[in-house]
Every structure is written in structure tokens, then in C-alpha cells.
Amino acid sequence: MKKYALFFIAFFLSVSSFAQKDSKVPTNKKTEKAKPAPPKEEVVVPAFTKIKVIENYERVLEKGYKTEAMLQAVADYRFFAEDMPAAAKWYEQLFEFCPDELEAVYYFRYAESLKSIGQTEKSKEMMALFQIKKT
Template sequence: MKKYALLFIAFFLSVSSFAQKNNKVQTNKKTEKAKPTPLKEEAVVTTFTKIKIIENYERVLEKGYKTEAMLKAVADYRFFAEDLAAAAKWYTQLFEFCPDELEPVYYYRYAESLKSIGQTEKAEEMMTLFQSKKV
């Protein structure tokens, strides 16, 4: 009988050690609603699911597949990230791809990026085109 009692206790202890742990629950004193804390595994998964769209667009553009939307997205991203040398490269390709169909703001951004790389003559030309198109 003692043998069966010891087996039962050993079995119970081994099963209880593999039981699932209860998530900690935080309560908000104002609303008294329980909010489960996020698991660390969930946080890791969400950080790896981000897609770097601009970098993918740049790779596609460098292979020769160009669209106006991709060129605008990459050039604007580089312009606002203050990488004006890369922005000048993509704005140059944008203006070669569709020179007459662009909004006036693109002339301004192109002029600013050209100034940063030292092409002041072309930048002044783009700025005068910006002034004439914005009216």
C-alpha cells in the first residue's frame, strides 16, 4: 500500500510540475479591468515582421523596374531622412522618368537635394521651375 501511495505522490508531483503557468494579470484601479501582460515571445515576433519597403523598392529600382510611385516614395523617404545625396539620385531618375507630370513640391525637393551635393546651377534652374509652377 505504501508503494502505491509513493507512486501516486511521485506521479502527482511530476504532472503538476508540467502544468501551464498562469499569466500575470494587471488591474487598473480606475476601471478595475484586468489586462494581461504581453508575453515576451509575442514582442519578438512583431519586431521581425516589419518589412523594409523602401529598401525593397530601392533594390527593385536598381534592377531597372521603375514606376512613378516607387521613385516618389524612395526619393521622399531619403529627402525626409536627410540623406540628400541619395534623394538627389532618386529625384534625378524621377525627373527623367516623368518630367512634366510632377507636382511643384518635387521641384523644390529636387532643388534642395541638388544644393546639398553641390550642383547649384541645376538647383537654381529647378527652383525657378518651382516658382513658375506653384502659381
């Protein structure tokens, strides 16, 4: 009987010692220390692979082929690049191409670009349409 008792004691002591070992997988996310992100490798893109999409879109649009997505992309690019005369030009073409299907944000951007180039009356009209469209 003593042999069995010693065996069980030795067994439980060895099992409990394994339970106290530090594991690789943390069980509690709050106690896990934040690991620094690995350094990012700088990707070098060859010069011949850089395509200037907006400039290509503009050339295609000036040749007469128009899609809503291309007009939106070019107008938004010019708007956020703060090239307001060009943005107003492309937004005007966008509104001529599909005036009823546009989201309210395009009315706002067109109004802002018109206001910045001094066409305040048309800008007020677009802002009024924006107010109607956003509700």
C-alpha cells in the same frame, strides 16, 4: 376629490424627483469633464514581420523596374532622412521618368537636394521651375 389631488401631487413629486437624478449621458458637452484616455497596449511586432519597404523599392528600382509612386516614395524617404546624395539620385530618376506630370513640391525637394550636394546651377534651374509650377 381629495384622493385624486393627493394622487396627482404624489405622482408629480415622484416624476420631478426622477428628473433630478444624475444621468449617464451628459446633455451639455461644455460641462462634460474630460475623461483620460485608456492606456494603450504596447503591440509587439515579431521581427520576421518587419518589412523594409524603402530598401525593397530601391533594390527593385536598381534592377530597372520603375514606377512613379516607387520613385517618389524612395526619393521622399531619402530627402526627409536627410540623405541628400541619395535623394538627388532618386529625384533625378523621377524627373527623367515623368518630368511633366510632377507636382511643384518635387521641384523644390530636388532643388534643395541638389543645393546640399553642391550642384547650385542645376538647383537654381529647378527652383525657377518650381516658382513657375507653383503658380
